[in-house]
Amino acid sequence: MSEQKFSYSRLLLAMTISLGSVAAASAADCLMPQPMPPEAQESLTVTDGVKTTTIITPENTIFPSQDPFAEPPGSNHLPTVYKNVCDSNGVEVPNTLPSTPEHPYNLHPDPVVSEIDKTSPTDDLAMAFKKIKDSNGSNAAAVQKAIDVLEGNPIPGRNYSGMPMLHYNGPDKVKHVQPIFENGVKVGGIVEIHQIWFDSHIESDTNMIDPSDVLDVPWTIHYKIDTLNRGHEDFAPMVMYFDDPALSPPGMPPMPNVLMDQTFFPMEDGTRTEYEIKMAPGKYYNLSYHWGWRRHPPRVQVAENARKMLAGKTLVQWETSVFGEHPTASEADKLAAIAKIGDLAPAKRMWNTLRSIKSNGSASSEDVAALNRAFYQWQDRNKLPDGVTVDPDSDWTLLFVNNTIYGQMKGITDDSAVIYPDWKLRGKTVKIKLLNGDHFDHAYFNVDFGGRRGWENTFQSTEAIGGAGQWFTFGRAHWWVNAGMPTSGKPSLIITPPAMGSGDNTVVGEHNLVMQMNFEPSRRIRWYQFDPLHHDIAVWSIH
Numbered sequence: 001m002s003e004q005k006f007s008y009s010r011l012l013l014a015m016t017i018s019l020g021s022v023a024a025a026s027a028a029d030c031l032m033p034q035p036m037p038p039e040a041q042e043s044l045t046v047t048d049g050v051k052t053t054t055i056i057t058p059e060n061t062i063f064p065s066q067d068p069f070a071e072p073p074g075s076n077h078l079p080t081v082y083k084n085v086c087d088s089n090g091v092e093v094p095n096t097l098p099s100t101p102e103h104p105y106n107l108h109p110d111p112v113v114s115e116i117d118k119t120s121p122t123d124d125l126a127m128a129f130k131k132i133k134d135s136n137g138s139n140a141a142a143v144q145k146a147i148d149v150l151e152g153n154p155i156p157g158r159n160y161s162g163m164p165m166l167h168y169n170g171p172d173k174v175k176h177v178q179p180i181f182e183n184g185v186k187v188g189g190i191v192e193i194h195q196i197w198f199d200s201h202i203e204s205d206t207n208m209i210d211p212s213d214v215l216d217v218p219w220t221i222h223y224k225i226d227t228l229n230r231g232h233e234d235f236a237p238m239v240m241y242f243d244d245p246a247l248s249p250p251g252m253p254p255m256p257n258v259l260m261d262q263t264f265f266p267m268e269d270g271t272r273t274e275y276e277i278k279m280a281p282g283k284y285y286n287l288s289y290h291w292g293w294r295r296h297p298p299r300v301q302v303a304e305n306a307r308k309m310l311a312g313k314t315l316v317q318w319e320t321s322v323f324g325e326h327p328t329a330s331e332a333d334k335l336a337a338i339a340k341i342g343d344l345a346p347a348k349r350m351w352n353t354l355r356s357i358k359s360n361g362s363a364s365s366e367d368v369a370a371l372n373r374a375f376y377q378w379q380d381r382n383k384l385p386d387g388v389t390v391d392p393d394s395d396w397t398l399l400f401v402n403n404t405i406y407g408q409m410k411g412i413t414d415d416s417a418v419i420y421p422d423w424k425l426r427g428k429t430v431k432i433k434l435l436n437g438d439h440f441d442h443a444y445f446n447v448d449f450g451g452r453r454g455w456e457n458t459f460q461s462t463e464a465i466g467g468a469g470q471w472f473t474f475g476r477a478h479w480w481v482n483a484g485m486p487t488s489g490k491p492s493l494i495i496t497p498p499a500m501g502s503g504d505n506t507v508v509g510e511h512n513l514v515m516q517m518n519f520e521p522s523r524r525i526r527w528y529q530f531d532p533l534h535h536d537i538a539v540w541s542i543h
Contacts, residue, residue, distance in 0.1 A: 117159060121203075175303075203537075441533065453479070
């Protein structure tokens with residue numbers, strides 16, 4: 001990201017000059033980037049204090065118009081090329097071919113699988129709430145256990161210990177890739193990520209990765225994935241890579257290149273699966289998006305590049321400006337950080353009620369009902385929680401709260417609708433209501449997963465070993481930005497919160513978005529939308 005707005009024409013001109021015959025000569029050795037489109041038109045109006053941003057994406061000149069759902073796989077589906085990709089210099093980017101017929105899992109050796117205790121935060125909260133109900137709140141141990149789960153306090157014997165369900169500890173989740181040397185020569189690097197998968201959740205001890213020490217060498221992510229109760233899934237880390245940043249003029253961000261699912265490996269409840277995923281050199285790194293197709297959304301989590309700059313601050317600085325440098329350093333630091341989370345969040349409602357029960361030494365029937373209601377809504381991010389309603393004039397409504405996103409389609413009352421079938425052909429206009437229930441700025445960003453520039457289905461041979469990649473993978477796609485690029489040094493789609501101390505902690509900030517999509521989506525995903533300031537779990541994708 002950059003402090004300036006994208007000027008695609010400047011970047012494309014610079015890249016065209018830099019390519020010359022190098023790209024043509026190298027095209028046979030690796031897969032060249034797809035053509036890059038011009039920028040979208042973006043305008044802002046304010047009516048009665050409410051902002052509305054209108055975005056018109058450019059007409060797709062790469063592929064003819066064709067409904068990819070009526071005539072699968074669509075004109076934007078590319079033939080699979082079993083080669084690494086190139087950057088726009090024509091230089092091969094290592095570790096960018098995730099799967100081949102001969103090597104279905106091309107970017108990692110066989111994972112190491114071991115048995116673990118599969119008790120999840122959901123299990124322990126449910127048990128604690130039952131004990132609170134049975135004792136009318138006098139079971140202090142049960143009350144404290146539930147608070148510990150929400151705050152991420154140490155819980156002996158639990159694989160999720162230290163991972164809070166209240167998302168306030170982002171500044172403590174930044175990892176640095178440690179370089180590896182052989183005979184004094186840097187040859188790679190490694191970073192470790194621990195995640196828990198359960199119900200609709202993916203929680204991680206890492207929300208940002210700093211690749212500063214491996215910019216010019218490939219490196220490795222050592223994943224430890226604990227699949228807890230109801231977490232059965234295929235592990236599918238999807239990496240997004242930039243083009244070579246050196247190709248961008250000074251002050252401009254690196255351009256998009258490709259994204260790809262790096263594996264599609266099945267995991268069972270009660271297991272820890274460890275992967276060694278090979279990465280391209282760090283200068284290309286954008287982010288790693290972890291997702292589970294069985295519950296997508298909201299089973300998602302993201303590790304961003306900690307080096308990214310936006311409005312003069314790194315992503316780490318954005319996180320610390322809200323939650324402090326070390327929000328778990330003391331009880332006071334923790335309470336100050338949790339105070340930034342809005343009271344509409346189901347996790348925060350559980351926490352508030354538990355603290356009230358702890359203070360009173362007893363629980364009323366209303367307390368028990370409030371706990372159970374919030375507990376139910378915490379498990380379902382595909383429906384808006386109490387206090388927020390679907391905007392009847394928008395196609396869907398998004399609530400940014402607890403540093404995550406709850407979403408709901410217009411006219412949908414259950415949690416099954418994560419598909420927007422109305423967008424099949426170019427020219428479709430959608431309206432999105434953006435609401436901020438936290439006490440800090442959120443922003444909106446929208447990325448295309450290959451609809452405009454094309455996508456490959458690289459996982460075609462994993463079914464025999466239990467993977468479902470060929471049916472659900474995002475494949476290898478040439479991504480692009482639809483909405484949310486910075487303007488005048490600031491994010492263009494900010495959803496500001498109401499002022500704290502107003503006496504009503506359930507008031508929300510508001511921003512309307514109107515988007516005209518002048519290209520066809522890919523068959524795999526229509527909308528990847530998220531908060532670029534605090535990414536982590538703040539994602540609500542639509543298929």
